[in-house]
Amino acid sequence: MMGASPVIVGAGPAGVRAAQALVAHGLRPVVIDEAPRWGGQIYRQPPPGFLRSKATLYGFEAKRADAVHATMNTLLGRVDYRPNTLVWNVEGDRLLLLSEGRTSSLKRGPLIVASGATDRVLPFPGWTLPGVYTLGAAQIALKYQGCAIGSRVVLAGTGPLLYLVAYQYAKAGAEVAAVLDSASFSDKLAAAPAMLHEPAVFAKGLYYLAWLKAHGVAVHQRAWPLRASGKRHVEALAWHDGHRHHTIDCDAIGFGHALRSETQLADLLGCSFSFDTLQRAHLPQCDAAGRTSVAGVYLAGDGAGIRGADAAEWAGERAALALLADNGVAVDTSREQQLERRLKRNLTFRRGLERAFPFPADWAAHASDDLVVCRCEEITAGELRQVVRDTGAIELNRLKALSRVGMGRCQGRICGAAAAEILAHATGQPIQLVGRLRGQAPIKPLPFTVVEAATEEIA
Numbered sequence: 001m002m003g004a005s006p007v008i009v010g011a012g013p014a015g016v017r018a019a020q021a022l023v024a025h026g027l028r029p030v031v032i033d034e035a036p037r038w039g040g041q042i043y044r045q046p047p048p049g050f051l052r053s054k055a056t057l058y059g060f061e062a063k064r065a066d067a068v069h070a071t072m073n074t075l076l077g078r079v080d081y082r083p084n085t086l087v088w089n090v091e092g093d094r095l096l097l098l099s100e101g102r103t104s105s106l107k108r109g110p111l112i113v114a115s116g117a118t119d120r121v122l123p124f125p126g127w128t129l130p131g132v133y134t135l136g137a138a139q140i141a142l143k144y145q146g147c148a149i150g151s152r153v154v155l156a157g158t159g160p161l162l163y164l165v166a167y168q169y170a171k172a173g174a175e176v177a178a179v180l181d182s183a184s185f186s187d188k189l190a191a192a193p194a195m196l197h198e199p200a201v202f203a204k205g206l207y208y209l210a211w212l213k214a215h216g217v218a219v220h221q222r223a224w225p226l227r228a229s230g231k232r233h234v235e236a237l238a239w240h241d242g243h244r245h246h247t248i249d250c251d252a253i254g255f256g257h258a259l260r261s262e263t264q265l266a267d268l269l270g271c272s273f274s275f276d277t278l279q280r281a282h283l284p285q286c287d288a289a290g291r292t293s294v295a296g297v298y299l300a301g302d303g304a305g306i307r308g309a310d311a312a313e314w315a316g317e318r319a320a321l322a323l324l325a326d327n328g329v330a331v332d333t334s335r336e337q338q339l340e341r342r343l344k345r346n347l348t349f350r351r352g353l354e355r356a357f358p359f360p361a362d363w364a365a366h367a368s369d370d371l372v373v374c375r376c377e378e379i380t381a382g383e384l385r386q387v388v389r390d391t392g393a394i395e396l397n398r399l400k401a402l403s404r405v406g407m408g409r410c411q412g413r414i415c416g417a418a419a420a421e422i423l424a425h426a427t428g429q430p431i432q433l434v435g436r437l438r439g440q441a442p443i444k445p446l447p448f449t450v451v452e453a454a455t456e457e458i459a
């Protein structure tokens with residue numbers, strides 16, 4: 001049997017279902033989440049005292065949200081739940097934690113990393129103006145705080161979140177001035193057969209689109225933001241539809257090109273990575289049960305590749321069963337197989353989604369030299385290209401060392417994908433060959449006083 005208690009990082013759908021399975025087999029896992037309440041991104045709970053109903057907050061997902069919330073609620077006495085706690089580094093067999101401004105460490109037993117995802121950002125001129133948000137941030141403002149990012153909002157990019165956020169904003173009473181989708185309608189038609197593998201999810205997507213159209217929201221396909229402009233705050237967005245340029249007045253923009261997995265923790269734990277063509281990203285390798293290349297480390301949910309909330313629940317449970325079996329606990333093998341079958345079916349659906357909302361592979365070719373790619377260090381596309389010309393850099397970490405791209409507060413979590421695209425285009429290499437930014441601690445910004453204290457403690 002295992003020594004230290006199993007640890008789960010993340011209390012989203014994957015983490016909650018993993019905890020449930022471990023508790024059902026008599027274990028008391030530590031569940032760590034930097035958020036103040038469980039639920040993860042999709043089922044994010046508002047602060048205590050906010051009284052909007054689950055139906056208002058989560059729409060069609062209200063029942064699932066309720067189920068995940070209720071499950072964790074019943075587990076609270078049987079898990080060591082640590083909210084508001086960030087795992088910011090890994091040192092040997094210890095996780096370094098930050099909670100309420102103080103750092104501590106935890107000896108880890110077997111570990112399930114269910115760290116989820118964030119937006120994948122492809123910058124456009126003016127994206128650093130106040131009033132421009134990612135789609136995820138726009139949704140968090142609405143879901144968590146009940147605020148809209150503006151009163152006349154343009155939403156741009158591509159991916160299912162684009163239509164969902166547009167629907168949620170319009171339903172909440174914001175004026176959605178336009179939805180600009182870089183993908184085409186024919187992309188969506190071609191993807192329909194694969195997406196029918198999850199008919200209920202597919203139907204929801206069609207409903208959002210039909211609802212937006214029926215309520216007069218302008219939805220443009222093959223549409224690209226050209227420049228956000230305004231004196232101190234965004235006032236307008238110029239965009240093109242492949243034929244003509246247009247300008248639309250707005251006081252906020254939400255944009256994003258689907259999601260990217262949060263993989264830094266897996267990286268610091270030493271997991272092997274490989275390039276995933278579907279997600280156009282280097283991802284930690286794991287088998288169908290979530291076992292990684294590092295013994296005792298498992299992955300579940302969007303942190304292992306973007307698969308959506310339902311798949312995250314199945315993957316969380318599946319990883320927990322693998323952890324149990326690897327530690328000599330008898331588990332229900334038919335349940336393991338059932339979960340793997342569901343996850344496999346979901347993968348076909350995900351392939352459809354990627355086809356419906358394809359990554360704009362020509363983005364780097366159109367990125368002007370003055371485009372800010374890394375907002376923390378203010379590095380432009382032109383500066384990155386210059387470094388390539390001057391030094392012959394062909395690998396992303398080399399480009400980082402020579403230009404400072406990805407060296408700021410976000411540690412490349414925001415700019416890494418775009419910098420990789422610029423590098424691949426500038427060097428004429430396929431994207432998989434430019435590599436990935438290596439995870440560095442702290443994986444999210446820490447106060448200097450905390451870093452000092454942690455360094456002393458470790459020394």
Ligand SMILES: Cc1cc2nc3c(=O)[nH]c(=O)nc-3n(C[C@H](O)[C@H](O)[C@H](O)COP(=O)(O)OP(=O)(O)OC[C@H]3O[C@@H](n4cnc5c(N)ncnc54)[C@H](O)[C@@H]3O)c2cc1C
Nearest residue numbers: 010012013014034040041042087116136301302308309312
């Ligand atoms: C902003 C955003 C909004 C989304 N909205 C929707 C939506 O409305 N509908 C939909 O179908 N899908 C949505 N998605 C996708 C959906 O959230 C995911 O598919 C699903 O939540 C995945 O579940 P998960 O458990 O893998 O990860 P998540 O739900 O993302 O949960 C991961 C948890 O891990 C915690 N965490 C991560 N790293 C650390 C760390 N180092 N230390 C401590 N805690 C950590 C996070 O706080 C989070 O609570 C959204 C995704 C994002 C990023």
